[in-house]
Amino acid sequence: MKKKVAFVIPVCNEAENIPKLIAALKKSMDQQSYIYTLNFVDDGSTDHSLDVLKTQSHIYSNVFYISLSRNFGHQNALKAGMDTAEGDCMIMMDADMQHPPELVPELLKKWEEGYDIVYTIRKDHRETPLLKRKTSNLFYQLINSLSDIELEEGTADFRLLDKKVVTVFRTLHESDLFLRGLVKWMGYQQIGIEYEPGIRTIGKSKYTVKKMIRFALQGITSFSIKPLYIAVYLGFVCSLVALLYIPYILYSFYFGHTISGWSSIVVTIAFFSGLQLMILGIIGIYIGKLFMQSKQRPHYIVKESNQL
């Protein structure tokens, strides 16, 4: 019997990309001996992506879609697809052709060799903006030094997961999803392969700088409590420095230039209030996570779908 491959593809305003991707995947899968389904997740698109998906699902019997009630974000859209798509393995990829469909046979080959998770590492494209490259590298260095997982620079949300990994994944109920980290954390037989990203020709990236910073903070605080310790150490060092300051104050008091203390007081207050705010912020992120988690809200709400 032929094995079944389920593709999971999140879509947010990618109307023009959808038919192109379907054609490209069809081309690359028709040379393989697998049954496959394309499971699109419409993440609250405001263009006519959903109509395109409906039309395509009428043309191709292996195209399925679920449409979320609003935009829940890339990671949650992926989770929605992972929860519903069924297959012997699952391949998740972006709809914007930046994850090259030609790489799919290679992912499948590694899976046949016995790997449970085949992830991909983006080789930096010369045309990737320098700022995006640099900030992305910084992020991976930071998450690797702060957490117990080891993520290769440029790990992408383009990966193959064996059915058994997906089954385990469905039992996880983290509120802030950071799939790259979670997948690495799960263990099993993993292998990474490199790819050169395509250039987005249609539509634009939904990851603004603001969203990327938020995503980075989410990723780090989902996988590490070291920032909390850093906060404690920083606080400790500052108290120590403040303690060392006391002899100086006493010295000035007894030997005469007390009035001139204004600038040092202002500097000290400014420094310590900044530090306190930063530490409070770090603690705040973790409390926020507990808060979100305690509400146990679902990751997404499905509005309509053509899946059973």
Ligand code: UDP
């Ligand atoms: N996407 C999504 N929901 C969002 C943002 C993005 O489903 O809120 C989808 C988007 O349609 C694309 C993929 O996630 O298929 C990756 O997004 P994008 O290409 O904008 O990110 P980048 O490649 O620039 O990091």
Ligand code: MG
């Ligand atoms: Mg993209």
